[in-house]
Amino acid sequence: MSVLTEAPVDLTPSQSDDRTDSQLLEVSMGPQHPSTHGVFRMDVALDGERVVKLKPVFGYLHRNHEKIAETESYLGCMPYTDRLDYICSITNNWAYALAVEKLAGIQVPERAEYLRVITGELTRLQNHAGLVGFLMQDMGASGTPLMYAFREREKILDLFEALTGARMMCNYMRFGGCRVDAPAGWLQQAQKVIDAFPRFLDEFERLLVSNEILMARTQGVGVVSREQAVNAGISGPMARASGVNYDLRKVDKYGIYDRFSFRVPLGENGDVYDRYMLRVLEMRESVEILKQAMRDVPSGPIMDPNTKTRGFRPKAGEAYGRIEGPKGELGFYLISDGSSNPYRFRVRPPSLINLTLLEDMCLGQNVADIVIILGSVDIVLGEVDR
Amino acid sequence: MIGEGILKGLAETARNFFGSYVNKDRLTTVQFPEERLPQIEATRDFPFLVYDGTDWQQGLRCVSCQICEKECPPKCIYIEKSKDKKPDATGKPQSYPTTFNIDISVCMSCQICVEVCPFDAIKMDVAFELSTDDRFGGLLLNREQLAKSNEYYNKIHPTEAAAVDAAFAEERAKAEAKARQAAEAKAAAAAQTLTPGAGETTRVQ
Numbered sequence: 001m002s003v004l005t006e007a008p009v010d011l012t013p014s015q016s017d018d019r020t021d022s023q024l025l026e027v028s029m030g031p032q033h034p035s036t037h038g039v040f041r042m043d044v045a046l047d048g049e050r051v052v053k054l055k056p057v058f059g060y061l062h063r064n065h066e067k068i069a070e071t072e073s074y075l076g077c078m079p080y081t082d083r084l085d086y087i088c089s090i091t092n093n094w095a096y097a098l099a100v101e102k103l104a105g106i107q108v109p110e111r112a113e114y115l116r117v118i119t120g121e122l123t124r125l126q127n128h129a130g131l132v133g134f135l136m137q138d139m140g141a142s143g144t145p146l147m148y149a150f151r152e153r154e155k156i157l158d159l160f161e162a163l164t165g166a167r168m169m170c171n172y173m174r175f176g177g178c179r180v181d182a183p184a185g186w187l188q189q190a191q192k193v194i195d196a197f198p199r200f201l202d203e204f205e206r207l208l209v210s211n212e213i214l215m216a217r218t219q220g221v222g223v224v225s226r227e228q229a230v231n232a233g234i235s236g237p238m239a240r241a242s243g244v245n246y247d248l249r250k251v252d253k254y255g256i257y258d259r260f261s262f263r264v265p266l267g268e269n270g271d272v273y274d275r276y277m278l279r280v281l282e283m284r285e286s287v288e289i290l291k292q293a294m295r296d297v298p299s300g301p302i303m304d305p306n307t308k309t310r311g312f313r314p315k316a317g318e319a320y321g322r323i324e325g326p327k328g329e330l331g332f333y334l335i336s337d338g339s340s341n342p343y344r345f346r347v348r349p350p351s352l353i354n355l356t357l358l359e360d361m362c363l364g365q366n367v368a369d370i371v372i373i374l375g376s377v378d379i380v381l382g383e384v385d386r
Numbered sequence: 387m388i389g390e391g392i393l394k395g396l397a398e399t400a401r402n403f404f405g406s407y408v409n410k411d412r413l414t415t416v417q418f419p420e421e422r423l424p425q426i427e428a429t430r431d432f433p434f435l436v437y438d439g440t441d442w443q444q445g446l447r448c449v450s451c452q453i454c455e456k457e458c459p460p461k462c463i464y465i466e467k468s469k470d471k472k473p474d475a476t477g478k479p480q481s482y483p484t485t486f487n488i489d490i491s492v493c494m495s496c497q498i499c500v501e502v503c504p505f506d507a508i509k510m511d512v513a514f515e516l517s518t519d520d521r522f523g524g525l526l527l528n529r530e531q532l533a534k535s536n537e538y539y540n541k542i543h544p545t546e547a548a549a550v551d552a553a554f555a556e557e558r559a560k561a562e563a564k565a566r567q568a569a570e571a572k573a574a575a576a577a578q579t580l581t582p583g584a585g586e587t588t589r590v591q
Contacts, residue, residue: 072459073457075457075498076457076458076459076498077459078496078498079459079494079496079498080459082496083494144399148402151414154414158426161426161428161429162426162427162428163428164428165428165429165430165497165510166429166430166495169494169495169496171496171497171498179497179501180428183427183428183545203398206394206395206397206398207394207395207398207399208391208395209391210390210391210394211391211392211394211395212388212389212390212391212392213392214391215391309501309502310453310457310502
């Protein structure tokens with residue numbers, strides 16, 4: 001989307017409008033503080049309360065990730081992937097590690113696969129918990145639901161800190177395994193958090209699911225049809241809320257996901273309420289996966305012994321590794337020319353591609369609905385702008 | 387009935403509010419500067435240099451191989467290698483860094499320098515109260531500011547440091563055994579040179 005070449009919003013009223021004295025109002029929404037939904041701006045043209053045009057403007061958080069990666073070693077790119085979608089660094093690591101493992105043909109030991117699933121699903125839990133909290137915040141339920149969600153998220157971040165050393169910038173996966181093994185007592189601690197998590201979900205559902213204001217604000221707002229979802233190439237909870245049965249954990253069965261039994265929740269209407277409920281249901285399924293993974297986790301090595309940390313040079317070729325991130329299909333496309341840094345490094349960010357439908361969702365809606373529609377897309381600008 | 391869902395939600399809020407007086411799980415706030423959470427062992431923020439013994443200039447483990455400088459993704463490490471050599475922990479003569487700067491305003495705490503260091507010389511610190519009013523000089527740490535003792539390392543990361551110390555002790559024992567063997571061989575050779583004929587052949591060999 002070329003921001004610079006696009007003509008400014010036309011403020012003359014449309015001919016079909018019978019009120020000749022009316023004029024469209026252009027409102028610039030954002031950019032807001034990065035801790036909300038990120039430094040993202042929307043140029044909105046309004047006819048009264050109604051949105052008639054919306055132009056997303058992004059790039060404020062551009063950090064040249066893909067080009068920097070071409071000058072870094074394969075290992076050196078790993079901490080940069082943390083900073084793509086800074087809410088879920090572990091799944092970013094996983095997608096990148098998967099791409100490099102495909103490129104170099106590396107096998108991952110059993111225990112590392114289990115640790116990846118456990119940390120990955122915990123990441124999904126904390127991402128969705130944070131998202132539903134923020135969505136309520138956007139809707140005006142200031143504070144309470146967000147704080148409840150963050151209280152749970154904090155427990156998972158503590159687990160990440162005990163395992164990887166950092167709460168958000170975990171830098172945990174390595175090609176052919178994971179960086180460190182779970183310290184003594186970590187799995188028991190994680191088990192406690194996982195066992196307590198459904199209680200939070202029950203509480204959250206009692207708190208808001210049958211709330212009349214929530215339903216009035218979200219049902220029938222920002223509808224994405226099944227066809228639209230497929231045509232726009234959106235993925236993850238956004239697509240599933242519109243009824244597209246596409247979950248890479250089932251489709252690709254990457255890692256060891258074929259060993260777990262879980263259901264893929266699907267929405268019917270594709271509105272904000274469906275997208276919200278879908279996240280709550282997905283958290284329940286993630287808890288199921290986690291329970292199975294915690295039960296089966298074997299002991300053994302966590303790194304492939306044949307993979308070097310330093311001086312890693314995969315043979316020339318290309319690979320695309322993708323996973324079902326909490327926000328959608330997160331893919332890394334790598335081209336290697338046999339040297340120690342990638343020749344081309346391309347990220348397929350689910351946030352950006354899910355965001356392409358923003359105007360279609362917002363047209364004809366009220367101004368206040370833009371905020372919750374944007375909130376329900378679940379974007380992180382670190383990933384949109386890269 | 388309209389409003390039922392809202393009342394249900396409010397009941398949940400009330401449960402949390404009153405529950406916070408009896409249940410510690412519901413009251414998660416920590417009054418930070420006065421109260422502190424216990425340190426999690428794996429925590430990392432910025433790197434520091436480990437030294438053995440009491441004198442940091444003597445005991446610095448770093449041999450300025452410059453691997454961390456090359457591998458650091460944001461290139462925040464700057465090292466200058468010494469011209470002369472001094473004995474390291476196992477007694478081998480090694481170079482040392484005459485300059486070792488880390489710009490912690492650039493550092494992204496990724497721990498790759500720690501992973502690639504073959505000498506266990508650079509480790510991650512846990513000190514997080516680092517605010518300064520000098521954004522250039524205050525955040526550029528030099529050799530002296532970075533050097534911290536092995537005891538400090540043992541205090542902040544006990545499990546990890548114990549493993550490192552054990553590996554060092556093993557290496558030192560090996561080096562000592564080797565030195566003893568070499569000394570014995572030398573002594574044996576010296577004993578042989580005392581008998582003239584045998585000494586000749588040793589020299590020829």
